[in-house]
Amino acid sequence: MEIVWFKRDLRIHDHAPLATAAAKGPVIPLYILEPELWQQPDMAGRHYDFLAECLGELDRDLTALGQPLVLRIGDAVEILSTLCSVHGVTTIRMHQETWNGWTYNRDRRVRAWARSAGIHIVEEMQFGIHRRMMSRRGWAGKWDAMMAAPIIPAPRSLMPVHVSGDGWPDPCQLGLAGDHCPQRQPGGRQAGLERLSSFLSHRGRAYRFSMSSPVTAPANCSRLSPYLAFGTLSMREVWQAQTRAREEVDQRPAEARRGWTQSLKSFNSRLHWHCHFMQKLEDEPVAEFRPFHPAYHDFDKSHADAGAWLAAWQAGQTGYPLVDACMRHLDATGWLTFRMRAMVMSFAAYHLWLDWRGPALHLARRFTDYEPGIHYSQCQMQSGITGINTIRIYNPIKQSQDQDPDGEFIRAWVPELAAMPDTLIHTPWLKPSTAPDYPPPLVDERRARRAAAAAMFAIRKSGVHAREAAAVVEKHGSRGGRHFVSDRGPGRRISSGHAARNQLELDL
DNA sequence: AGTGCAGTTGACTTT
DNA sequence: TAAAGTCAACTGCAC
Numbered sequence: 001m002e003i004v005w006f007k008r009d010l011r012i013h014d015h016a017p018l019a020t021a022a023a024k025g026p027v028i029p030l031y032i033l034e035p036e037l038w039q040q041p042d043m044a045g046r047h048y049d050f051l052a053e054c055l056g057e058l059d060r061d062l063t064a065l066g067q068p069l070v071l072r073i074g075d076a077v078e079i080l081s082t083l084c085s086v087h088g089v090t091t092i093r094m095h096q097e098t099w100n101g102w103t104y105n106r107d108r109r110v111r112a113w114a115r116s117a118g119i120h121i122v123e124e125m126q127f128g129i130h131r132r133m134m135s136r137r138g139w140a141g142k143w144d145a146m147m148a149a150p151i152i153p154a155p156r157s158l159m160p161v162h163v164s165g166d167g168w169p170d171p172c173q174l175g176l177a178g179d180h181c182p183q184r185q186p187g188g189r190q191a192g193l194e195r196l197s198s199f200l201s202h203r204g205r206a207y208r209f210s211m212s213s214p215v216t217a218p219a220n221c222s223r224l225s226p227y228l229a230f231g232t233l234s235m236r237e238v239w240q241a242q243t244r245a246r247e248e249v250d251q252r253p254a255e256a257r258r259g260w261t262q263s264l265k266s267f268n269s270r271l272h273w274h275c276h277f278m279q280k281l282e283d284e285p286v287a288e289f290r291p292f293h294p295a296y297h298d299f300d301k302s303h304a305d306a307g308a309w310l311a312a313w314q315a316g317q318t319g320y321p322l323v324d325a326c327m328r329h330l331d332a333t334g335w336l337t338f339r340m341r342a343m344v345m346s347f348a349a350y351h352l353w354l355d356w357r358g359p360a361l362h363l364a365r366r367f368t369d370y371e372p373g374i375h376y377s378q379c380q381m382q383s384g385i386t387g388i389n390t391i392r393i394y395n396p397i398k399q400s401q402d403q404d405p406d407g408e409f410i411r412a413w414v415p416e417l418a419a420m421p422d423t424l425i426h427t428p429w430l431k432p433s434t435a436p437d438y439p440p441p442l443v444d445e446r447r448a449r450r451a452a453a454a455a456m457f458a459i460r461k462s463g464v465h466a467r468e469a470a471a472v473v474e475k476h477g478s479r480g481g482r483h484f485v486s487d488r489g490p491g492r493r494i495s496s497g498h499a500a501r502n503q504l505e506l507d508l
Numbered sequence: 509a510g511t512g513c514a515g516t517t518g519a520c521t522t523t
Numbered sequence: 524t525a526a527a528g529t530c531a532a533c534t535g536c537a538c
Contacts, residue, residue, distance in 0.1 A: 212524095342524060381524080391523075392525040399525095449526085453523040515534085522528070 001026045001087055001161065003080065005094040006069070007103075009126060009231035010054040011189055012061045012154040016124040017093035022155035028083060028163050029062050031055060033073045038174040040102050042372070044365035045179025046334050048171050053187025054230050055168075061189070067158035070165040076106055077113045084119055087163065092119060095126045095231075098282040100372045101289065127235050127275045129282050136279075136477065143275060147239040183333040184368055185226055192227030196238060199224070199267075200245040207263035213403040214326065217337030222267065225335075225369035228274065239271055278373030280476050288376045289357070292472055293387025295465040301355045309352045309442055313344075314362050316414070319441030321426060322400035323347050325413035332413075334368030339403065341367075342382050343394040349383035350393045350452035351443050356383035384456050387465060387472050391456045393449050400426040414438070 002021040006029065012018060021027045038048065059069040072079045083089060092114070097103055114121045128143035171178075185191065199207075199222040210216035227233040242264060249260040281287055291297060312318055316327035326340045336344070341363070348359035360379035364370045377386075384391045404410055407425030411418045416438040420428055428435050459465060 339524075346525080378524095390525080393523085394525060395527090450523075453526090457523055511538085513536090515536105517531105517533075519531090520529085523526090 001028065001089050002091040002093060003028045003030050003083060003089050005080070005092055006031045006058065007094060007097050007231075008099065008229065009095045009234075010051075010058045011232050011234065012058070012065065013189075014151045014234035014237050015095075015154070016126075016152050017095060017122065019152045019155055020122075020124075021091075021093050022158055026159040026161045027067065028070055028087065028089065028161055029067060029158070030070050030072065030079075030083070031058075032076050032079050033071060033166075033169070033174075034076060034106070035073065035174050036075070037102055037106075038171075038176055040100065041361050042100060042364035042370065043176070045171055045176045046181040046184055046366075046368055047370065048174070048176055049179070049181070050184065050187040050226060050230065050368055052168065054189075054232050057188035057190065057232070061154075062158065065155060065158040067160050068165075070163050071168065073166045073169060077109055080110065080119075081113060081117060083163070084117065087161075090118070090120055091122065093122045093124070096123045096129060096131065098127070098129050098278050098373055101285060104285050126231070127278055129275060129279050131282065133279070133283060135474070139276075139279065140272070143272065147236050147271075148243075149236070151234075151237055151240065179365075181332065181334050181368070185223060185334065187226070187230065187232070189227070189232040192224060192233040195223045195227070196233065196241055200241060204245075204263050204267065205259040208259070208266045211266075211337060212339040214322075214329065214337055214340050214409045215404055217340075218333075218335070221337055223335070225371070229369045229371045235271065235275065239268070242268055242271065274371075274374060277377040278371065280377050281373035283475060287380065288372060291356075291385035291387075292380055292476065293385060293465070294468050295387060295459055295462065296385040299355075299385065299459075301353050303353060305442075306352075306354055310348070310354055310358050310362075312439070312442055313348050313352060313354070313359065317439050318347070318352075319429065319439045320347065320396040320400075320445075321407070321410045321414055321417055321428060322404060323396050325404075325410045328413045329409075330363075330366045334366065336367075339399075341378070342392075343396060343399050345379055345382035346392065346394040347396055350456075351396070351445065351448040353448070353452060356380060356385060386476075387460075387468065388477060391453060391460075393453060395445065395449065397426055397445055 002024060004018045004021050004027050009015060018027070018029070037043065055069065055071070062069050072083075080092060084092075097107060111121060113119075125146065128146040130139070130142070133139070203220055204222065206216070206220045207222070210220040224233060224238060228235060228238065246261075246264045246268070249257055249264060252260075284292065291299065313323070313327065316324040316331070318324055322340075323344055326336055326344050330336050345359060345363065348354045349356055356379055360376065363379065364372075364375055367375070380386050381389055382392070400410070407417070407420070407422060410425055411420075416435050417425060417428055420434055424431055424434060428438055429441050432438075432440065
């Protein structure tokens with residue numbers, strides 16, 4: 001008898017550990033609900049609720065095979081050692097996990113225990129993430145091969161093992177505060193499959209040019225991120241579905257192809273980047289807590305207003321309509337499109353001059369699709385502390401005019417501004433009497449951005465910065481850039497200048 | 509028909 | 524995956 005430990009791979013399809021164990025004999029399909037994990041500052045009730053839905057469906061799928069999911073609550077080492085001794089298990093199978101610092105340390109404890117107890121642990125790759133990798137050279141090719149490998153079918157049946165499980169606890173027993181997210185995406189595999197299918201059959205056509213605006217993104221983006229984060233869909237099955245769709249699109253006459261070619265290419269590049277960023281955290285787990293670049297390890301941004309401004313930003317009360325609309329939309333839906341995530345993080349890090357960790361943790365708790373490898377790389381990048389990329393300070397007024405020209409998204413999420421005329425919707429402070437309930441801006445956009453830019457570029461000019469950047473690039477920079485497709489329109493393609501080319505190739 | 513000029517565009521630099 | 528600033532070339536138009 002073997003244990004298959006489900007972590008962030010909550011599916012029976014394309015699941016190598018389950019398939020291998022089932023082929024050998026009886027299996028204990030185990031999920032360990034770890035109370036200590038749920039007390040970490042990046043965890044929230046919406047993750048828990050989504051997880052519960054995923055586990056419910058996984059349990060139904062496993063039950064249909066003959067053996068329900070065994071849920072246990074407690075410390076992983078204690079639970080695994082008890083199960084191993086009571087049921088004579090000597091092999092535990094699982095997927096490799098590249099997640100937060102807490103799970104990283106838990107896995108080290110589990111491995112140490114397994115070594116001392118003579119238990120065999122077998123971990124399989126699932127995102128093309130390599131352990132103990134010394135250089136990125138050759139990474140993309142191996143990733144392609146991994147994604148092109150055949151899907152592993154679900155086992156036909158499982159032998160019943162009669163192992164008892166614990167009941168599903170109420171989130172407050174784990175110390176989780178209620179987290180009402182009324183428009184959260186539903187968890188599970190079925191919901192993910194539906195989105196995959198509708199994206200590749202019709203929603204994806206406009207993806208390339210409508211992914212950035214918060215008005216069009218919710219419908220035209222794939223919305224697969226939470227299903228990939230919890231593993232109810234495998235990256236490989238999404239990649240292969242996307243490849244099939246591209247092959248089919250290529251056969252169409254020009255008119256029926258319109259939009260699809262570029263959109264699917266763009267989507268593919270994002271699947272690639274998903275894993276690229278996860279690999280970064282695998283290579284440098286401390287990046288969750290500390291800037292990639294040493295010049296920022298002791299970067300002190302503290303100021304008298306920081307606490308109040310962080311609270312205002314979190315609450316969607318900054319006085320910048322698009323920023324506030326995004327923060328409130330995020331509270332209610334658990335999702336924001338990529339460009340808006342970048343904008344709200346940039347606004348917190350530059351205009352409000354907040355240390356990156358506070359905003360990063362808040363966003364981690366709000367994103368249903370929170371994936372640490374992507375999250376911390378992105379938060380660091382948008383805060384300008386990776387040392388590799390240029391400083392990118394988004395202008396919340398310009399983004400508002402560009403991405404929500406009619407104020408449609410703003411009016412939907414900031415009702416205080418619903419009656420604001422079009423001419424003032426992006427800059428309501430110019431006539432505050434029109435919206436008495438809406439706060440004045442926390443900072444002056446132009447002044448705050450200029451101060452932040454001056455401070456950031458002063459650090460970049462220092463000697464420490466230049467010396468260390470090369471080492472960060474060698475370890476983390478992506479090579480070739482062939483997978484990158486910009487989300488910007490064709491008329492504004494990135495120039496072929498030297499700096500821009502480096503930007504593509506070295507993007508963190 | 510050439511000139512002056514305001515406004516635009518694009519490449520490049522700076523923050 | 525930013526935005527603003529600079530500068531030179533270009534455009535359309537009035538004279």
